[in-house]
Amino acid sequence: MPARPPATGPTAAVFDLGGVLIDWDPRYLYRQLIPDEAEMERFLRDVVSPAWNLEHDRGRSLAEGVALLSREHPDQAALIAAFHERWPETLGGAIESTVEVLAEVRASGVRLLALTNWSAETWPIGVARFPFLAWFEGVVVSGQERLVKPDPALFRRLIERYGLDPTRTVYIDDLAANVAVAADLGFRALRFRDAATLRDELVEAGLLPARAR
Numbered sequence: 001m002p003a004r005p006p007a008t009g010p011t012a013a014v015f016d017l018g019g020v021l022i023d024w025d026p027r028y029l030y031r032q033l034i035p036d037e038a039e040m041e042r043f044l045r046d047v048v049s050p051a052w053n054l055e056h057d058r059g060r061s062l063a064e065g066v067a068l069l070s071r072e073h074p075d076q077a078a079l080i081a082a083f084h085e086r087w088p089e090t091l092g093g094a095i096e097s098t099v100e101v102l103a104e105v106r107a108s109g110v111r112l113l114a115l116t117n118w119s120a121e122t123w124p125i126g127v128a129r130f131p132f133l134a135w136f137e138g139v140v141v142s143g144q145e146r147l148v149k150p151d152p153a154l155f156r157r158l159i160e161r162y163g164l165d166p167t168r169t170v171y172i173d174d175l176a177a178n179v180a181v182a183a184d185l186g187f188r189a190l191r192f193r194d195a196a197t198l199r200d201e202l203v204e205a206g207l208l209p210a211r212a213r
Contacts (some may be wrong), residue, residue, distance in 0.1 A: 013170070015115075016173035016212070017114055018116065019174035019192070020192045028102060057142045059143050062121055065084075066084050113138050114140070115155070116139065118134070140161065149177075166186035172190045176191060
């Protein structure tokens with residue numbers, strides 16, 4: 001039986017997924033398709049850009065995104081289509097060191113939730129690949145909500161849906177803009193750098209016990 005959280009400590013933890021628990025990077029796919037590293041970086045910056053992909057996280061279908069971009073760059077249509085057709089190859093795997101911290105948090109007895117910018121269309125692929133996603137009481141997926149971080153409305157949706165008290169909730173994310181919004185809303189917001197640092201910060205927050213020396 002999991003331990004109960006301290007009466008005055010955090011009662012919930014909210015994890016971002018990509019960059020914290022899951023290694024996602026389109027370079028895993030495009031290094032196979034564009035041998036020249038500089039050319040690949042240009043393609044990821046100027047064609048299948050983060051801003052373009054964010055619209056999939058906001059709810060646009062990959063098919064629509066590929067069609068729009070292919071009209072702008074018809075000479076690169078095959079490479080653009082690969083983003084949709086071979087999307088699973090952009091997943092590098094679990095960040096195991098952070099999953100170990102997640103397991104400790106789970107055992108502590110606090111509520112466990114996630115808030116992620118992720119396409120509704122590709123979300124089932126992640127659920128099938130990463131069993132630890134079943135540990136969460138709930139996951140708010142941007143593509144299903146048609147809102148993306150750092151929009152405060154997405155954070156408020158999480159708060160309202162799960163009845164969270166932000167002042168007793170630790171929020172973990174690798175992006176500074178998301179951490180800033182969470183802090184503004186009252187969360188104990190932590191910028192993720194690596195698993196060891198995160199664990200130390202969770203000890204300081206009163207969520208995990210210090211390790212015996």
